[in-house]
Amino acid sequence: MNIIIALAVGFSSGALYALIGVGLTLMSVLTRVINFSLVAVGVFGAYLSIRTSPLIAGASLDVQTVITVVVAVLVAALISGILGWIEATWLSEATTTARSAVTVASLLMLISLSFILFGSQPQPLRPLLIGPAFLIGDVAVTKVGVAMLVAALVVGILTWIVVNRTPLGIRLRAVSDRQTAAELLGVNVKGLQVGVWMVVGGVMGLCASIIGNTAAADATSMITLVIPGTAAALVGAFKNIPLTIVGGLVVGALQGALTAFPSTTQLRDWIPILVIVLFLLWNQRKEVWDVAR
Incomplete structure (x- = not known):
């Protein structure tokens, strides 16, 4: 039973x-960027929203919660939009590798700002969902876990509908596949790319607000969640959302399994890195096979 728990x-x-x-995959598919600063943007927005508490101290707890969440989403969307505008303005013709490398600089900048503003001490970021969603025998499945899984599924389904069934999706595919041709046809390439950055950034701000301090006590540690998120996206090759969701659940399950044995608990943080290394080696081996053929 310990392993099941x-x-x-x-x-x-x-x-x-x-x-x-899923957020990393959407950015890769729609904007040709692997946005390593994605989690940092959401976390920064969520932790900065705590600073609004003194301004709304007279409001009820529910009103305070709504305001802080809205602030978190708006701040994350704004920061992400600014980063997207920089990419779309000065790196529109750059390779995916170069565009993605710039997000590493953004990540380091946000980590530095988070450390300066929030320090290394735990912050009073309360999770929006507390307690178990349901019980299976002695096993409790948390509300946060269910909410995150539902959010991943909803984002994936909505993305598929928008991309494959709407005129907006046609423009997004055109921007991703043939950016120059899309510009010649009058598509607002920069506006669409910035819009994608803002939407995904806002989702990450909401995500950070929902989980609160359940994943990490301080902002800097919470930002490192981009590592297991990247491992999940690699399972789907930054293209396949269903496989990405499966990858995330598998990484989490492997980490949970290790905690069942005291001697292996300390190894749980190595699981995402191991998954990343294995998939990178597999992809490299596949390329070698293709060349040999």
Whole structure:
């Protein structure tokens, strides 16, 4: 039973990894950028929203919660939009590798700002959802885990509908596949790319607000969730959302399984890195095979 409980504990983390991986996959597919600063943007918005508490101290707890969440989403969307505008303005013709490398600089900048503004001490970022969603015998599945999984599924389904069934989706595919041709046809390439950055950034701000301090106590540590999120996205090759969701759940489950044994608990943080290394080696091996053929 211990291993089952450990897997259930890993489910919550895995669902969060899946949602982060979905966000990274959307950015890769629609904007040709692997946005390593995505989690940092959401976390920065969520933690900065705490600073509004003194301004709304007279309001009821529910009103305070709504205001802080709205602020988190708006701040994250704004920061992400600014980063997207920079990419679309000065790196529109750059390779995916170059565009993605710039987001590493953004990540480091946001980590530095988070450390300066929030320090390394725990911040009073309360999770929006507390407690178990339901029980299966002695195993409790948390509300946060269910919310993250549902959010990942909803984002994936909505993206598929928009991309494949709407005129907006046609423009988004055109921007992703043939940017120059889309510009010649009068498509607002920069506006669409910035819009994608803002929407995904806002989703990450909402995500950080929902989980609160359940994943990490301080902003800097919470930003490192981009590592298991990247591992999940790699399972789907930054293209396949269903596989990305499965990858996130598998990474979380493996981490949970290790916590069932005291001797292996310390190894749980190595699981995402191991997944990343294995998939990179597999992809490299596949390329070698293709060349040999």
